[in-house]
Amino acid sequence: xxxxxxxxxxxxxxxxxxxxxxxxxxxxxxxxxxxxxxxxxxxxxxxxxxxxxxxxxxxxxxxxxxxxxxxxxxxxxxxxxxxxxxxxxxxxxxxxxxxxxxxxxxxxxxxxxxxxxxxxxxxxxxxxxxxxxxxxxxxxxxxxxxxxxxxxxxxxxxxxxxxxxxxxxxxxxxxxxxxxxxxxxxxxxxxxxxxxxxxxxxxxxxxxxxxxxxxxxxxxxxxxxxxxxxxxxxxxxxxxxxxxxxxxxxxxxxxxxxxxxxxxxxxxxxxxxxxxxxxxxxxxxxxxxxxxxxxxxxxxxxxxxxxxxxxxxxxxxxxxxxxxxxxxxxxxxxxxxxxxxxxxxxxxxxxxxxxxxxxxxxxxxxxxxxxxxxxxxxxxxxxxxxxxxxxxxxxxxxxxxxxxxxxxxxxxxxxxxxxxxxxxxxxxxxxxxxxxxxxxxxxxxxxxxxxxxxxxxxxxxxxxxxxxxxxxxxxxxxxxxxxxxxxxxxxxxxxxxxxxxxxxxxxxxxxxxxxxxxxxx
Amino acid sequence: xxxxxxxxxxxxxxxxxxxxxxxxxxxxxxxxxxxxxxxxxxxxxxxxxxxxxxxxxxxxxxxxxxxxxxxxxxxxxxxxxxxxxxxxxxxxxxxxxxxxxxxxxxxxxxxxxxxxxxxxxxxxxxxxxxxxxxxxxxxxxxxxxxxxxxxxxxxxxxxxxxxxxxxxxxxxxxxxxxxxxxxxxxxxxxxxxxxxxxxxxxxxxxxxxxxxxxxxxxxxxxxxxxxxxxxxxxxxxxxxxxxxxxxxxxxxxxxxxxxxxxxxxxxxxxxxxxxxxxxxxxxxxxxxxxxxxxxxxxxxxxxxxxxxxxxxxx
Numbered sequence: 001x002x003x004x005x006x007x008x009x010x011x012x013x014x015x016x017x018x019x020x021x022x023x024x025x026x027x028x029x030x031x032x033x034x035x036x037x038x039x040x041x042x043x044x045x046x047x048x049x050x051x052x053x054x055x056x057x058x059x060x061x062x063x064x065x066x067x068x069x070x071x072x073x074x075x076x077x078x079x080x081x082x083x084x085x086x087x088x089x090x091x092x093x094x095x096x097x098x099x100x101x102x103x104x105x106x107x108x109x110x111x112x113x114x115x116x117x118x119x120x121x122x123x124x125x126x127x128x129x130x131x132x133x134x135x136x137x138x139x140x141x142x143x144x145x146x147x148x149x150x151x152x153x154x155x156x157x158x159x160x161x162x163x164x165x166x167x168x169x170x171x172x173x174x175x176x177x178x179x180x181x182x183x184x185x186x187x188x189x190x191x192x193x194x195x196x197x198x199x200x201x202x203x204x205x206x207x208x209x210x211x212x213x214x215x216x217x218x219x220x221x222x223x224x225x226x227x228x229x230x231x232x233x234x235x236x237x238x239x240x241x242x243x244x245x246x247x248x249x250x251x252x253x254x255x256x257x258x259x260x261x262x263x264x265x266x267x268x269x270x271x272x273x274x275x276x277x278x279x280x281x282x283x284x285x286x287x288x289x290x291x292x293x294x295x296x297x298x299x300x301x302x303x304x305x306x307x308x309x310x311x312x313x314x315x316x317x318x319x320x321x322x323x324x325x326x327x328x329x330x331x332x333x334x335x336x337x338x339x340x341x342x343x344x345x346x347x348x349x350x351x352x353x354x355x356x357x358x359x360x361x362x363x364x365x366x367x368x369x370x371x372x373x374x375x376x377x378x379x380x381x382x383x384x385x386x387x388x389x390x391x392x393x394x395x396x397x398x399x400x401x402x403x404x405x406x407x408x409x410x411x412x413x414x415x416x417x418x419x420x421x422x423x424x425x426x427x428x429x430x431x432x433x434x435x436x437x438x439x440x441x442x443x444x445x446x447x448x449x450x451x452x453x454x455x456x457x458x459x460x461x462x463x464x465x466x467x468x469x470x471x472x473x474x475x476x477x478x479x480x481x482x483x484x485x486x487x488x489x490x491x492x493x494x495x496x497x498x499x500x501x502x503x504x505x506x507x508x509x510x511x512x513x514x515x516x517x518x519x520x521x
Numbered sequence: 522x523x524x525x526x527x528x529x530x531x532x533x534x535x536x537x538x539x540x541x542x543x544x545x546x547x548x549x550x551x552x553x554x555x556x557x558x559x560x561x562x563x564x565x566x567x568x569x570x571x572x573x574x575x576x577x578x579x580x581x582x583x584x585x586x587x588x589x590x591x592x593x594x595x596x597x598x599x600x601x602x603x604x605x606x607x608x609x610x611x612x613x614x615x616x617x618x619x620x621x622x623x624x625x626x627x628x629x630x631x632x633x634x635x636x637x638x639x640x641x642x643x644x645x646x647x648x649x650x651x652x653x654x655x656x657x658x659x660x661x662x663x664x665x666x667x668x669x670x671x672x673x674x675x676x677x678x679x680x681x682x683x684x685x686x687x688x689x690x691x692x693x694x695x696x697x698x699x700x701x702x703x704x705x706x707x708x709x710x711x712x713x714x715x716x717x718x719x720x721x722x723x724x725x726x727x728x729x730x731x732x733x734x735x736x737x738x739x740x741x742x743x744x745x746x747x748x749x750x751x752x753x754x755x756x757x758x759x760x761x762x763x764x765x766x767x768x769x770x771x772x773x774x775x776x777x778x779x780x781x782x783x784x785x786x787x788x789x790x791x792x793x794x795x796x797x798x799x800x801x802x803x804x805x806x807x808x809x810x811x812x813x814x815x816x817x818x819x820x821x822x823x824x825x826x827x828x829x830x831x832x833x834x835x
Binding site for chain 1: 552553554555557558560566567568603604605614615670673674677678681684685686687688780781782783785793796797798
C-alpha cells in the first residue's frame with residue numbers, strides 16, 4: 001500500500017509539474033490582417049542589427065530616410081528632400097516636419113544623427129558607407145553628411161531595404177548602447193512607422209496595431225515608397241515556416257496572406273478558387289560561383305570558359321518552376337530599367353557544346369573530380385545543381401554533386417579545398433558597392449588573379465557624379481566579370497505570395513507591403 | 522523502495538552529465554559555423570570575428586568545454602547564441618506544448634491499443650482479428666507526418682473542422698487548445714497505438730497459453746475475469762515496456778509532426794537549434810531531455826513492481 005501510494009504521488013508530481021509549466025509560460029479600412037509568414041522572426045526590428053531581419057516587417061515600425069520605389073530610384077520617406085555639392089562630397093538631407101515617433105515625440109535631425117552613428121558602428125551594411133567621414137546636425141530638420149571622396153550613390157545606398165539604415169529616437173539609441181534590440185522588447189520598438197509592435201508570442205504570433213498619429217510620406221505608392229495607407233487596424237504575423245502548412249493555412253482560411261511559397265505551389269494556388277497568387281519579381285538571382293582560390297578552376301581560365309560555353313540558360317532556369325516564375329537575366333544583380341543594367345553579358349552564353357568540348361580539350365583538365373557544392377536548404381539554387389552537373393558531364397567533366405545544409409554550406413564556403421564550383425542565390429535589389437562582393441571571398445580576401453581594373457571601375461560607378469561615366473564603368477565591370485568567368489549569372493526567380501480572394505493591395509508591385517493591404521468590400 | 526528511488530535519482534545526475542559531455546563533443550564535431558548561420562553569408566568578416574569573440578567561440582575547444590561544463594555543474598545550461606535567452610527558460614517554454622501533445626497522443630494510443638489488442642487476442646483468427654491486422658499494418662507503415670498531412674487536407678482544408686496549425690494554451694481557451702491538439706495527437710497516437718496494440722495482442726496470446734489460465738477456466742471463473750484479471754494483468758509488464766518506449770519517443774520531441782503543425786514544442790526547438798548551430802540550446806536541451814527520459818524510465822520501473830508483486834526493489 002505504501003509502495004502504491006508512493007508511485008501515485010510520483011505520477012501526480014510528474015503530471016502537476018507539466019500543468020504548472022503550462023500555467024507559467026505566460027511569457028478596405030479596418031479589420032485584422034493575418035499573415036502566414038515564411039520564417040521565424042528571431043531578432044529585433046531595428047534592421048541594422050543583423051542581415052536576416054525582413055524589411056517588409058521592419059519598415060512597419062522603423063522607417064528609413066529614403067527607400068526604393070518600383071523603378072529602384074531613391075524616394076523620400078522620412079526625408080523631405082536632399083541635395084549634394086557638385087562633386088558629391090557633401091550631402092544635405094532635409095527631414096520631414098511633423099513626423100512623430102510611437103512615443104509621441106517629434107522626429108528631429110538629432111534622432112537621425114544618433115541612429116546613423118549606431119548604424120555605422122553595428123549596422124549590417126556599414127562597410128558600404130566607408131566613404132562617409134562625418135555628419136552634422138545643422139538644425140532640427142537638416143543634417144549634413146561629409147564624404148572622404150565623391151560618393152554619388154550615397155542616397156541609393158541609404159535606400160537599401162534589407163538591413164539598411166532606419167531611424168529610431170535618440171533616447172533609444174542611448175539606451176541600447178552596443179546591444180541589439182530584442183524582438184521581445186516590445187516597448188523598445190519605438191519608430192515612426194505606420195504600425196506599432198503591440199504584443200508578441202515569439203513562437204506563435206507578432207501583433208502590430210495601427211499607429212494613429214502616423215504621418216505618411218506623400219506621393220503615389222510605388223515599390224516601398226509613396227503613401228503608406230494603414231488600411232487594416234491590426235496586422236498579425238504568424239510564423240509558419242513549413243511550406244505545406246502555410247499553403248494549407250491559406251486554403252483553410254486561417255490566414256489572409258502568405259509569403260514566399262515554393263514554385264511548386266504556383267498551380268495549386270492558381271487553381272484554388274478562393275485564393276489568388278502573385279509572383280514577386282525581382283526575387284532571387286541564381287548563379288554559379290567558381291573557386292578561384294584553390295583547385296582546378298583557380299588557374300585554368302580556359303576550363304572556366306568551357307563551363308560558360310556549356311551553360312543552357314533555358315534548361316537551368318526551367319528548374320525554377322512554371323515559366324511565369326522566372327526570367328533569364330545574365331547581369332550581375334540588377335534589373336532592366338535600372339541605370340546600372342545593360343546587356344553586355346548575354347552574348348557570352350552561347351550554349352555551344354562543341355565549343356565547350358574543344359575548350360575542355362584545350363584546358364589543363366585531366367579527368368579530375370570536380371566538386372559542385374549546393375545548399376539543400378536553399379531551394380532555388382539547389383534545383384539548378386543537377387542540371388549543371390549533367391551539362392558539365394556532357395562535355396566530359398567528371399562532376400560530383402555535394403549537397404549540404406546551410407550551416408555546413410557557409411562553413412565550407414571558405415574551405416577552398418572542399419569545392420570547385422557552387423550554386424548560390426542572392427537578392428536582386430543591391431547597391432553598386434555590393435558588386436565588390438563578386439571580387440572577394442567571404443573572408444574579405446580578393447579572389448586570386450582578379451583583374452585589378454575592377455576596383456577602378458567600381459569606384460567610378462559608385463563615386464562619379466557624372467552618370468554617363470558611371471554607366472560606362474558599370475558596363476566595364478560586367479565585361480570583366482563575364483570575361484574573367486568568376487561567376488555565371490543565369491536569371492531571376494520570383495517569390496510567390498498567396499492571398500485570399502477578398503484581399504486587395506496597392507501599389508503596382510506585386511509584393512504586398514503590409515501597410516497597403518486591404519479587405520475588399 | 523525509498524532507497525531504490527533515491528539511488529536511481531542520484532544515478533540520474535552523472536548520467537545527465539555524461540549525456541552533456543557527449544552532446545558537447547558531437548556538436549563540436551558537426552561541421553558548420555554558428556556565426557555564419559547567425560549572420561548570413563554576406564556578413565563582413567570583421568563582424569563575424571566580433572561575434573565569435575562575443576560567443577566565446579574564439580577560445581580553444583577545451584576552454585570552451587571548461588567554461589560550459591563548469592556552468593552546467595552550477596545548474597546553468599547557458600544562453601542561446603541566437604536568442605540570447607537562458608536555455609532553461611527556452612526549454613521550459615517548449616516543454617508544456619510537448620507534454621500536452623505527448624499526453625494526448627499517449628491517451629489516444631492506449632485508449633485504442635489496449636481494447637483492440639485484447640479483442641484481437643481473444644478472438645484470434647476471427648474477422649475482428651483480421652481487421653486488427655490491417656489496422657496494425659497501416660499504423661506501423663504510415664509515417665506520422667504523412668498521416669498528419671492527410672488529416673490536415675481532410676479535416677482542416679476540406680471540412681474546416683479543425684485548425685491547420687498553431688498552439689493555444691489550455692488556460693486561454695480549453696476548447697480551442699484541444700482543437701489545435703487533436704490532429705497532431707492523432708498523427709502521433711495512431712502509429713503508437715498500432716505498436717502498443719500489436720504488443721498487447723502477442724503478449725496476451727502468450728499468456729493465454731499458460732497453464733494457470735487453463736486452471737482458472739477449469740475453476741469455473743467467468744471468461745471476462747480470466748481475461749482481465751489473470752491474462753491481461755500478467756501481460757501488462759510487456760505492454761508497459763512498450764508504452765514506456767512510446768512515451769520516451771514522444772517526450773524527446775516528435776520533430777516532423779511539430780514542424781508540420783507549426784507546434785512550438787521541444788522537437789522544433791532542438792531542430793531549429795541544430796540548423797542554426799545554436800550550441801548551448803542543443804547541449805542544454807539534450808541534457809534536459811535525458812532527464813525526462815530517465816524520469817519516465819524510473820516511473821515505468823516502479824510500475825513494474827506495482828503490477829508484478831514478484832519484483833522487489835532493494
